[in-house]
Amino acid sequence: MLQTIRENSQGIIAKVIVGLIIVTFALFGVESLIGLANSERAPAEVNGQEISNIDLQREVELQRRQILSQMGEDADPAAIDEVALRRAVLDRLIDREILLQSAKGQDLYISEQMIDQIIVADTSFQGEDGRFDRNQFEAVLRTVGLTPLMYRDQLRKALLTAQERNAYALSSFATPAQAEQLAKLAAQTRDIDWVTFSLEESLAKVEITQEQLQARYDENPQRFMTEAQVVLSYIELNQSDFADPDSVTEADIRSAYEQELARFQADEERQAAHILFELGEGSEGDARDAAEAVRERILSGELSFAAAAAEFSADPGSATAGGDLGFNGRGVFVGPFEDTLFAMQEGEISAPVRTEFGYHLIQLNAVRATEAPSYAERAPALKAELAAASAEADYVEALDRLADLSFSAADLQVPAEELGLEIQQTEAFGQSGGNTELTANPKVLRAAFSNELLDEELNSSPIELSRERAVVIRVQQEIPARQQTLAEVQDLLESELRQEQAMASMKDRAEQLVEALSAGQTLEQVDPMLAWNSAEGVARDAGSMPLNVNRAAFELPRAGEGKPSLKAIELVGGDYAVVRVRGVHEPEEIDELLAEQLKQSLGARQADSFFSAHVQGLNATAEVERN
Incomplete structure (x- = not known):
């Protein structure tokens, strides 16, 4: 060849x-x-600048990790819509690139020294001594798929866009007159009347005819189509079924106990007290010197340790108890504190010890040893642990066997017989889910309505409901969607019509009342059965009346000469009301603190508004090409 x-x-x-x-x-x-x-073409270009596939893939993966972490232990990657996720991430990258180009176009700049300072000051990258740790820095970045250079680049871009946004925030302002006007409006009070029309009473007066029901049904019969449903057969594998404490022998328990004894180290617990000196505005040396000075006063007999803790300790949880921390073993305190404590002699007071919280003086008050538990004490727990461990191994083995059997079998009969499981059946349910834990499970729903089970009539793969439970499902029956009859939906339609007519009736009554009162009639003349509810000097969002009434009252203008200020509104829950403003009261004095807060708030809102308009303008003029 x-x-x-x-x-x-x-x-x-x-x-x-x-x-x-x-x-x-x-x-x-x-x-x-x-x-x-x-x-391979870049997924998008912004004003001729490509957004690379690598950037997109990295951002998609980061977003996917965040979503899965929010889902918790039972996170299912299949539940993430990859297409929608990719589209959303790409949109975000495009927006970021537009802002980045705008910042660069204005010659904004972030120095390498500034990036260094931010990284070094980030507590996520610091070791136990409170200083930047290169290994910690790289380890954190590895968990999110970034290298130090990639992280610096991302940080630089974020700071550049933030710099431009800050320019708007720092240059926007509100005038004292604007703040004063807002403060007056915020402190304004009003005299309010309101009358309500009850939905419940209106519903009781509504009568619905069969002709109305038929007409509503005929308007859109398609809305009464049922959901396509399935009935499932399934077999369930449960780890608890494999647990057999009786199979655990005395020898097994004795062996486990001996192994536990071999691992057990007679440990001790120490009763400590401490005085914490925080690192305040002064230097670190100031805190250390203060701790040393207090230690000298204690050693000289001028102060007791408890009195010094009450006077000087920055730990509010222990200071009032003389600094006492109780008995604790290893693994409770931070490294330097614990190392010092377990190296001390009873009654000793340590030199100042530096931790991330500040400087500590530690006093060791007492030491007590812990002893290994007896065989009688540990035997029941060890028996349960051994049975559970054996059950887990048997369950994993059975789960693999179930996967093989369900894949090759034409139904559930063979895997059920081989593994001694019972074939069970669900009630009919649709894609929106059923009323049981099984039929509401997203994994089960996706499998039940998949092509493999519906069209090819296969068994599913084992679906893990939890770490200890799994099921294999099979579609036993398909129930196609159908149109419900009028008789089946009559109660629903009657409820809809009654609600609509009652609401319309109340609205008409409320609007007619507004017209009559505006024309000069009194409430008693319009309807003697109605009565005003009244409140004097009401502040904004007061809780003494329905919230919608309060808000409507402060939206209404002042009453004019011979012209009442009235409005008909719908309340939460479906009732209607007519609101009247009788009087408006301005505050005699302005709260200067409130005015200053409103001034800052208004300036910030204006900054957000201006920056949003700027972003909209950039997006409108940018040449974006998605591939």
Whole structure:
């Protein structure tokens, strides 16, 4: 074969091909050929600047990790809509690129020193001594798939866009007159009357005819289509069924106990007290010197440790108890504190100990040893633990066996018989889920309505409901969607019509009352059965009346000469009301603190508004091409 290749390579065609490759390498480099094979269009371009596939994939993966972490222990990656996730991340990258180009276009700049300072000051990258730890920095970045250079680049971009936003925040302001006006409006009070129309009473007066029901049904019969449903057969594997404490022998328990004793180290607990000196505005040396000075006063007998803790300790939880921390074993306190405590002699007071919280003086008050539990004390727990461990191994083995059997079987009968499981059946349910834990499980719903189970009539793969439970399902019956009859939906339609007519009736009554009162009639003249509810000097969002009444009252203008201020509104729960403002009272004095807060708030809102308009303008003029 090699001889054939050698002979063919001497031909004129082969020499021409080799010559073309050599010329291509010479002119354009190896990348010219590799690029042809691996060329892939960027997912988007913003004003000619590409957003790379690598950036998109990295951001999608980061977002996916965040979503899964929010889902908790039972997170299912299949529940994430990858298409929607990719689209949302790409949109965000496009927006970020537009803002980044705007910042660069204004010659905004972030120095390398500033990035260094931010990284070093980030507590996520600091060790136990409170200082930047390179290993910690790289370990944190690895968990999110970033290298230090990639992180610095992302941080630089974030700071650049934030710098532009801050320019709007720092240059926006509100005038004292605006703040004063807002403060007056915030402190304004009003005299309010309101009368309500009850939905319950209106519903009782509504009568619905069969003709109305039929007309409503005929308006849109398609809305009464039922959901396509399925009935499932399933078998369930449960780890608890494999647990058999009686199978655990005395020898097994005794062996486990001996192993536990071998691992057990007679530990001790120590009763400590401490005085904490926090690192305040002064230098670290100031806190250490203060701790040393207090220690000298205690050693000289001038102060007791408890009195010093009550006077000087910055730990509010222990200071009032003389600094007492109780008895504790290893693993409770931070490293330097624990190392010092367990190296001390009873009654000793330590030199100042530095931790992330500040400097501590530690006093060791007492030491007590812990003893290994007896066999009688541990035997019941060890028996349960051994049974559970054996059950877990048997469950995992059975789960693998179940996967093989359900894949190759034509129904559930074979895997059920092989594993001694009972075939069970669900009630009918649709894609929105049923009323049981099984039929409401998202994993079960996706499998039940998949093509494999509906069209190909296969058994599902084992679906893990939890770490200890799994099911295999099979569609026993398909129930197609159908249109419900009028008789089946009559109660629903009657309820809809009654609600609509009652609401319309109340609205008409409320609006007619507003017209009558505006024309000069009194409430008693319009309807003697109605009566005003009244409140004097009501503040905004007061809780003494329905919230909608209060808000409507403060939206209404002042009553004019012979012109009442009235409004008909719908209340929460469906009732209606007519609101009247009788009087408006301005505050005699302005709260200066409130005015200053409102001034700052108004300035911030204006900054947000201006920056949003700026972003909208950038998006409108940007040339964005999605591929």
